[in-house]
Amino acid sequence: MNVAVILQQVPDTEAAVKPNPAVPGAILEEGVKFILNPYDEFAVEEALKIAEKDGGEVTGVCIGPDRSENAIRMAMAMGMERAILITEPAAVEADLVTQGGILAAALKTLSPKLVLSGREMIDSQNDAAAAVVAHKLGIPHVLAASKIEINGDKAVVVRDIEGGSLEIETALPAAISCQKGLNEPRYPTLIAIKRAKNKEIKKMTLAELGIAAAPSKSRVTALRQPQARAAGVKITGTPEEVTGKCLAWLSGTAKVI
Amino acid sequence: MDFTFNEEQKMVIDGARRFAREKLAPFIAELDEKAEVNLKALKELGKLGYLGMTLPEDFDGSNAGAIAYAASMIEFSKVDAGTAVAVSVQNSLVNDAILTFGTEAQKKEFLPRLASGEWIGCFTLTEANSGSDPGSLRTSAIRDGEHFVLSGTKNFTTNGGIADMMIVFAQTCKEKGAKGISAFLVRTDVPGFKVGKHENKMGIRSSSTTEMVFENCRVPASALLGEENKGLKVALTTLDGGRIGIAAQAVGIAEGALDEAVRYAKERVQFGRPISELEGLQFMLADMATEVEIARTMLFRVAWMKESHSQKFTKEAAMIKLYASEMAHRVCHKALQVHGGYGFMKEYKIERLYRDQRITEIYEGTSEIQRCVIARSLLGE
DSSP states (O other): OOEEEEEOEEEOTTSOOOBOTTSTTOBOOTTOOEEEOHHHHHHHHHHHHHHHHHTOOEEEEEESOGGGHHHHHHHHHHTOOEEEEEOOHHHHTSOHHHHHHHHHHHHHTTOOSEEEEESOOTTTOOOOHHHHHHHHHTOOEEEEESEEEEETTEEEEEEEETTEEEEEEEESSEEEEEOTTSOOOOOOOHHHHHHHTTSOEEEOOTTTTTOOOOOOSOOOOOOOOOOOOOOOOOOOSSHHHHHHHHHHIIIIISOOO | OOOSOOHHHHHHHHHHHHHIIIIIHHHHHHHHHHTOOOHHHHHHHHHHTTTSTTSOGGGTOOOOOHHHHHHHHHHHHHHOHHHHHHHHIIIIIIIHHHHHHOOHHHHHHHHHHHHTTSSOEEEEOOBTTBSSOGGGOOOEEEEETTEEEEEEEEEEEETGGGOSEEEEEEESOGGGGGGGEEEEEEETTSTTEEEEEEOOOSSOTTSOEEEEEEEEEEEEGGGEESSTTOHHHHHHHHHHHHHHHHHHHHHHHHHHHHHHHHHHHHHOEETTEEGGGSHHHHHHHHHHHHHHHHHHHHHHHHHHHHHHTOSOOHHHHHHHHHHHHHHHHHHHHHHHHHHGGGGGSTTSHHHHHHHHHHGGGTTTSOHHHHHHHHHHHHTTO
16 A cells, blocks of 8 residues: 655754744754654554565655655655655745645645655644644545554554543555554664665655645744743742742732632 | 764664653663662563664664664663663664674574564673683583583673573683683573573662583584684674774763763752852863764764774774763763762662673773774784
């Protein structure tokens, strides 16, 4: 079964990210390490497991700047065979719905039986890629899968919810986003890392995908860091004094009681 | 000149870092306490290719190169210097020796199994009365037709207790002293061999260090690694490469100690502010970071010399082994000092790093031997 995976490159979770004052919505990239979106690793692992069962192939699709190639190579080192990368600024800077249309157009060239994505992108916290792509392709979607079982032309997906879980049956093809806990992403072997270098990354333009323009209906206008938290108030004294001072502070200064 | 890792190297190093974080870090405190080996992790490293990093693909090696190997060693050593030395022995001492001196048949028999981690190897040279002076080996290998009979006891053998095969050095011509030594490739299940005492060590306690006991242990003449009586060359050539592994281990331990010191200095509040705001302490951290950086830079240059086969690197390997191990001593000392009394307690990682560091100045050639090697090269002897 051929599986396609939507991939995204994001700043490393350990990176100290700062807004770029010159470009609204962008970060300063100097010194920042970029990685494959961690949730996408679950998607790649699941895709490989499903494809390995019957000799299918896993292909990635990605919208992002040239540096995204490194994230794709990581997925290739895990075992993904091929990828389509769209680097045109009009696509990279587009909103999620527009990007979903572009991804759907790229996916159509592959006609996969299953489309997987990470549950969310850890940088923008966008979590709608699978849903938008499904909508554009006219196929069902399930978000945040913690278990996927393929059964012929159907998939049974489990999604964890507060205090329990949902079991959802969907026809295939479908788009499913992958939650942490779905699997344990494999470590690339060193030989696979070497092989990944020579795998095909096909760069496609919007024109080649039959998309004339990619007008965004929304755009990010600013990126701000959270304000530094003010220092707390330290209250000392005997238990009686502390209780008194605490009550006085809560009612007087904080005005919460 | 380009001091950056290529994308492939970055992925190999990232993999090593992730492995150290997920598969080594959770267990090291307990393994250190109990003096136990993380054999499961070691086998997994084999499957991933980290035990055959400098072997060609013809022998199922991952051929990642000496630079990626040194960088991976740093990542493992930061977290678990005991597992790291097992990785170093397999790559630098066992694989490289067989690749350089082995016959095609020996390479085919041993290298794929070592590269995959199916077999763990060891390099057994040292004896109770023969440390820096290999000419004084007492373990003998007496020729008996098409066989050699090995007798004697080796000690301080890294990986001894977990090894499936070993490179054994023994006297084949006693009168010739250091020029009468030969190297042998021997499986550990051969009759007449047994693992002796397991050493109770100060540091790198998650590695196995044992005696190796040979009692009339018969091995075929085809087990000779390199020529008869040319074992010293096998030992010395192999140890050149080994020094890169140990230097990388020292750099890793030092980096780990520096990370711990920086973290602690930011957290620890005295006199109403984090101690990282005290200039005296900042100077210590600055010196530590500078020394680590110098060692890293030279380490990768020596690794590059090995990888590019451009020139002999005996002197430089000795220099970086000497510098990195003594640098790690200074850095661990200061990092523990930054921790104050807490650094003396087992709850803090720096206590283990401080102990783990010490052996790097001793094994695979003491600092004094490294100085001899460097001086000999300088003086053209």
